[in-house]
Amino acid sequence: MTPAGTRSGLYAGTVFHRRTRPRVHALQYRVFMLLLDLDEWDGLMKRLRWLGAGKFGLMTLRASDFGDRSDTPLKTQIATRLAEAGIEGGGPVQLLTMPRILGYGFNPLSVFFCHAADGRLSAILYEVSNTFGGRHAYLMPVDQTPGPVRQSVDKAFHVSPFMDMDLAYRFAVTPPTGASGEVASVAITVEDAQGPVLFTAFHAHRSEITDRNLLAAWITHPLLTLKVIAGIHWEAVRLLLKGLRLRGGVTPAYPVTVGAVSEPRGHHA
Template identity: 75%
Template sequence: MSTGLRSGIYTGPVFHRRLRPRVHALRYRLFMLLVDLDEWDDLVGRLRWLGAGRFGLMTMRQSDHGDGSETPLKVQIEQRMRDAGLATGGRVQLLTLPRILGYGFNPLSVYYCHAQDGRLSAILYEVSNTFGGRHSYLMPVGAASGPVRQAVGKAFHVSPFMDMDLTYRFEVDPPEGVEAEATRVSITVDDADGPMLLTGFSGLRSEMTDANLRRAWLGHPLLTLKVIAGIHWEAVRLLLKGLRLRGGVTPAHPVTVGGPSETSTGVHHA
């Protein structure tokens, strides 16, 4: 029986393939939670395996996202949208990894931001690095149907093996409502010579219930530890392949705002 929740669990593969200067690839499975921010309190209040701010099998903390403050996350996201002149007033859904046994790390969390009339107004990509930094790319969504395609210049240092003069191209199948059986986020990283890195996640939906949360954990018991361990192990492998370390910069603003499609070049900060 359906729970009627817009929130859900998405399970599937993550892939990462570097094309240049050394070919390098990895692929593994994980699960992510899609949390409708209007349902946050209800979810952590009624689900045994999904706590809020306490140690447990899985934990969700709003302070793990946004500016890290106690300001409600939806208030933060909608303020960023208003600062960028984007329509707000609808649901905001967050696709992210939970903390597992108290530990959490999210290389990428994705917010699907809707206007009051229900249309998808923007997608916000919240990127974290292993040095404790966090930056967001807020991308308006155009009126075209089908996958959402967006592009923006890199503004935040993530991998020590990647230069800053790069472009991110996103292709997204948003999880539209409880009938959405799948979602997908793909990212192509381009330099002046073309694509150099392909990465992404695709997942199939299950209902947000205690039984399904327990099943997801049993299939991926060390989820966030696996993510951070994988990042560092892959760094070792890249060093052994001869890649040199690059320096990075700290953006002056917490949010980079880009255009609605991959043909847009305008970028400003909020």
């Protein structure tokens, strides 16, 4: 059983990608992600049989897979970034990410939901990784208007070898708050001067983070992270066969881009 008041959870759902230019290309696959409250991290590792912090296991999480790869605790790293950006912190920080499966892990996108001391969502940090070993974070303040969080920022990190750098991201996020049965979603539209180039979204439903639910998720999503990285390379082959050309550029560091205040919630990307 999950202790009462636990903010962490398990989100199972679907990832959808659609490229609109220069060739139409779409794919969809099932995934699950974990929402880990950083204050609950150690307790979860001790309590759950199927989720650990070691080098190998059915499912594992390593703090070094996130942030700047240093020994500084993740919550301290986030607090430092928030303070440097002049964003109010002091409350819970929750990480939405995929665990390592049988020791292997790759997360194209991990999302930190950062709260102020009074519990308000004050910022979202989008941590992007590419298959070349690079990692970049976009730290975006959040306004308090009801509805999905809508944000935008210029692209500052090379991710796909098929996409140029002169692009912008528009985010539309339904943040998780910890209520049982809640829906969470993260949608990203990639645009250039002519309009949308790519749309990608993760949409999922919450369940309690228990050993039973973890095992069920593993059984219904076998070799999750291996499937993701294999899918990335398989789709790259398909795009090459459709005539797309590779773009260059590798960014192995971990810079953080700080965005402006959230777009008005009524704006639609």
